[in-house]
Amino acid sequence: MNKKGVEITLNFIVIAAIVLIALIVAVLFFTGASTNLFGKIKDVQTVSTQEISLATAVCESHCANRNQAAYENPSFSQVMRDAGYNSCSELPGLGAFQAECSGTCSGPAECSGLPEDLCKSHLNANGIKICNWN
Numbered sequence: 001m002n003k004k005g006v007e008i009t010l011n012f013i014v015i016a017a018i019v020l021i022a023l024i025v026a027v028l029f030f031t032g033a034s035t036n037l038f039g040k041i042k043d044v045q046t047v048s049t050q051e052i053s054l055a056t057a058v059c060e061s062h063c064a065n066r067n068q069a070a071y072e073n074p075s076f077s078q079v080m081r082d083a084g085y086n087s088c089s090e091l092p093g094l095g096a097f098q099a100e101c102s103g104t105c106s107g108p109a110e111c112s113g114l115p116e117d118l119c120k121s122h123l124n125a126n127g128i129k130i131c132n133w134n
């Protein structure tokens with residue numbers, strides 16, 4: 001038998017198939033079709049410590065003002081909402097409104113209605129603390 005034709009080896013066929021698959025995957029990746037092929041990848045957003053600190057300060061202000069509606073539904077940034085923070089009670093270190101904001105200032109009549117920070121630092125003419133936060 002005279003074999004003057006070109007022989008294609010099995011190794012060549014396997015390598016050609018691998019190259020063809022790699023080429024198809026590369027085309028799908030660069031055209032963006034891979035997201036549809038392999039499913040959508042969810043972006044993970046991180047919330048900066050500055051964002052958390054700002055939100056905590058806003059919540060503490062709502063607490064000091066006894067504004068329960070604003071405490072339970074604050075105007076957080078979209079980044080905070082996307083990260084799952086929808087209420088002040090979901091922030092690290094803060095609890096439910098009743099637990100965090102239910103204290104009152106007691107003592108002489110001048111103590112009545114003072115917010116927590118002023119209550120704790122209110123002094124009489126002699127420099128003696130006269131109000132108590134309960």
